[in-house]
Amino acid sequence: MKLLVSPIDREEAIIASIGGADIVDVKNPKEGSLGANFPWVIREVKAVVNGRQPISATIGDFNYKPGTAALAALGAAAAGADYIKVGLFDIQTEEQALELLTKITRAVKDYDPSKKVVASGYSDYKRINSISPFLLPAIAAEAGADVVMVDTGIKDGKSTFEFMDEKELKEFTDLAHRYGLENAIAGSLKFEDLPVLEKIGPDIIGVRGMVCGGDRRTAIRQELVEKLVAECQA
């Protein structure tokens, strides 16, 4: 189980990287759950991480705008992201999701085929009226994406486990693997969720609040990243 930690700037990225995260994920919570940060922040993070970990960057909680999304994805790739992550937020149909992901994947892979596209659905999809994450593995595989993920769309402290239980998260994970994709689980995860996450077996878990001491609006703490790395390895 790899650990993706989401810093918001260069300083937090150094802490996440030194603390031992497997993937350093640049985002901008001011613009939403998967809010996009600026190209120069992605470049700065890439420089300070200095090859210790791959860099991920979110491009936003998207609606049905394949052109805008493809251009944003190319921007994140060109700024240095190895994983380009999109949230299918205001997306309701399989057709919309497929077109959005196909165009993003083309933009990224035409630029550099080694870069990975992460299609993120939301565990709280019912309350935000978004597409079900269970539909995403088939669509992401058809679009040529690499990873499917769930995160929470509304960051109000409610955890993914309040919207999808262990059985559903396991189903989502197994489905991703059946389609040859990696999968990631995020959304206000807590230290006490680690044993059940181990049982579910995602390839990646994504965190911010957990390594900020519970409040994702405060800064990432190195000792908590180190604690999480140690617990994931134990």
Ligand SMILES: O=C[C@H](O)COP(=O)(O)O
């Ligand atoms: O990609 C991971 C997210 O940043 C998770 O953030 P959170 O743990 O605060 O919900």
